[in-house]
Amino acid sequence: MLTRKKVDHFEKLTGQLTGIHDELSALAKKTPNDAVNLFKLKFVNAVLTQCNELLGSDYRPFGDFKEFDADTLPSNSDVTFIASQYLQALEKFRSDNVIQSKTGWWVYAVKDGEEIRAAPPAKLER
Amino acid sequence: MYVDPFLLWKSPSQQDKALHLAMLNSFNHLGFLAKSGKAEEAISQLVLASECDEVGLGVSARREGRRIGREQAQEILDLFRSVPEYDQRGFHHFEEIQFYVDGISKDRISDFSCNFIKSFLIDFTIDQSEALGIPLSDCVVSSYYDPERHSFISDFPARLPVNPDTGFPLLLVPKRWLRFGPWISFEEYFKAYCPRDEIFNPGEPPERVRVLNYNRNHYGVVETYIREKERTAADCHTDPLFTQIPVLSAKRKIKQIENLPSGNVAAADRRYEETAVQLLSSLLYPHLDFASAQSRTDSGVQIRDLIFYNNRSHPFLAELFAEYGSKQLVMELKNVRDIEREHINQLNRYMADELGRFGVLVTRHELNRARRQNAVDLWSGQRKCIITVTDVDLGQMVELFESKQRSPLDVLKKKYVEFRRDCPA
Numbered sequence: 001m002l003t004r005k006k007v008d009h010f011e012k013l014t015g016q017l018t019g020i021h022d023e024l025s026a027l028a029k030k031t032p033n034d035a036v037n038l039f040k041l042k043f044v045n046a047v048l049t050q051c052n053e054l055l056g057s058d059y060r061p062f063g064d065f066k067e068f069d070a071d072t073l074p075s076n077s078d079v080t081f082i083a084s085q086y087l088q089a090l091e092k093f094r095s096d097n098v099i100q101s102k103t104g105w106w107v108y109a110v111k112d113g114e115e116i117r118a119a120p121p122a123k124l125e126r
Numbered sequence: 127m128y129v130d131p132f133l134l135w136k137s138p139s140q141q142d143k144a145l146h147l148a149m150l151n152s153f154n155h156l157g158f159l160a161k162s163g164k165a166e167e168a169i170s171q172l173v174l175a176s177e178c179d180e181v182g183l184g185v186s187a188r189r190e191g192r193r194i195g196r197e198q199a200q201e202i203l204d205l206f207r208s209v210p211e212y213d214q215r216g217f218h219h220f221e222e223i224q225f226y227v228d229g230i231s232k233d234r235i236s237d238f239s240c241n242f243i244k245s246f247l248i249d250f251t252i253d254q255s256e257a258l259g260i261p262l263s264d265c266v267v268s269s270y271y272d273p274e275r276h277s278f279i280s281d282f283p284a285r286l287p288v289n290p291d292t293g294f295p296l297l298l299v300p301k302r303w304l305r306f307g308p309w310i311s312f313e314e315y316f317k318a319y320c321p322r323d324e325i326f327n328p329g330e331p332p333e334r335v336r337v338l339n340y341n342r343n344h345y346g347v348v349e350t351y352i353r354e355k356e357r358t359a360a361d362c363h364t365d366p367l368f369t370q371i372p373v374l375s376a377k378r379k380i381k382q383i384e385n386l387p388s389g390n391v392a393a394a395d396r397r398y399e400e401t402a403v404q405l406l407s408s409l410l411y412p413h414l415d416f417a418s419a420q421s422r423t424d425s426g427v428q429i430r431d432l433i434f435y436n437n438r439s440h441p442f443l444a445e446l447f448a449e450y451g452s453k454q455l456v457m458e459l460k461n462v463r464d465i466e467r468e469h470i471n472q473l474n475r476y477m478a479d480e481l482g483r484f485g486v487l488v489t490r491h492e493l494n495r496a497r498r499q500n501a502v503d504l505w506s507g508q509r510k511c512i513i514t515v516t517d518v519d520l521g522q523m524v525e526l527f528e529s530k531q532r533s534p535l536d537v538l539k540k541k542y543v544e545f546r547r548d549c550p551a
């Protein structure tokens with residue numbers, strides 16, 4: 001069961017990862033094989049580590065991937081690929097933790113019954 | 127590269143300024159000799175001062191140049207009579223002789239400078255050699271200028287580093303005095319400063335000699351140029367010993383490499399080596415410096431394609447030094463479709479004590495499974511490490527060189543990390 005704190009953390013991480021994905025997708029379109037600099041990579045790894053903690057082994061997209069190794073020179077397209085996988089995993093995590101309230105709104109299934117509005121699961125939106 | 131006396135003039139160091147003054151005094155003394163009836167002595171000294179083989183700067187392949195002729199020396203000394211300003215006060219910058227005498231250019235200016243301060247250069251060379259551990263041998267310096275006697279002393283015995291092939295003495299020069307061309311330059315004056323309308327009739331070809339003759343009678347024009355150069359002295363900087371190729375050239379070179387066939391068809395192997403050497407020495411600069419292509423071993427039996435000096439300026443290079451004793455980094459370039467066992471053995475032979483136990487094989491494609499196993503076995507058995515850099519890696523290095531997001535050296539590190547993952551723990 002989620003807590004309000006966890007929902008806040010989840011939404012923050014989703015926003016950060018979407019930002020990273022958008023930024024690096026733009027770079028990857030221009031130079032897919034160019035390496036991501038160490039400054040960006042440090043923050044990408046920080047976000048991924050928090051995502052791993054949040055998602056746990058059940059939702060993590062790849063069992064043997066935790067974060068990027070700066071020595072292996074990850075490229076723009078590598079980071080874009082992984083970010084998109086994590087975004088999918090976060091969405092799966094969210095979909096599994098939202099319910100429809102009596103009023104018909106989609107809300108997070110929070111422990112103490114508090115209703116935090118959420119978007120409907122992505123697959124239902126399509 | 128050449129010694130530019132202007133860099134000594136503008137230097138904040140009292141020593142450099144004093145050396146410039148000594149240089150000028152020696153040169154102006156030649157004018158004094160010429161005017162006081164000792165023209166023959168002045169000519170002989172000027173001829174002697176016109177070449178400095180021990181320093182060996184310039185474009186000569188054998189480090190040996192030809193001295194100026196006595197006629198040309200006479201022409202230089204005549205300036206002390208024909209230009210009233212030089213007659214009265216001598217030269218303030220002796221580079222100005224370029225503006226009056228045909229055949230005098232940056233190499234001569236550099237040689238005159240070195241010869242007049244050779245005594246200092248000998249001391250400097252000994253100091254530096256002792257500090258850096260360069261071996262010194264007893265040798266004879268053909269001539270050096272004695273500022274006390276105002277004349278050249280011949281066959282001076284000294285202890286200097288010598289060329290191992292010829293036994294000829296070598297002199298070192300401070301890097302801060304070197305430029306590709308002198309700050310006071312005839313070429314620049316000819317292009318931008320001399321009043322062409324006055325010198326040439328309309329439609330007349332712009333000949334250098336006419337400008338030289340014009341200058342003799344119009345010292346004011348030269349003086350204005352010199353003042354302008356002195357005014358902008360802050361912009362005069364020493365040139366770096368090595369300049370990286372521009373990004374556009376790097377991209378062009380990687381394209382050339384990618385389009386080359388493997389093997390030695392139409393000298394493709396030679397072209398591959400030339401292009402890869404130019405590319406790598408630029409991509410890996412400044413972390414790996416003093417690239418030397420086709421370097422021979424002391425015995426002359428083995429020729430290593432490309433050697434870099436490892437200055438340990440990057441943590442990865444420091445690791446190579448610590449783990450593999452790589453004071454220098456050897457690279458073997460192979461324009462072949464598949465690397466054979468013999469190629470790996472060849473690089474292995476180069477990885478001797480002085481080069482350390484780390485080598486790079488620059489080739490067209492990744493190693494096949496058997497050769498990769500050879501390399502891993504070499505690491506397992508002898509802790510020698512051979513990594514491979516392919517066209518794809520060179521392409522990535524060029525991309526990093528352009529984007530500046532990471533250092534191209536990180537590609538080498540990546541290959542090393544990948545290799546070590548294949549090695550047994």
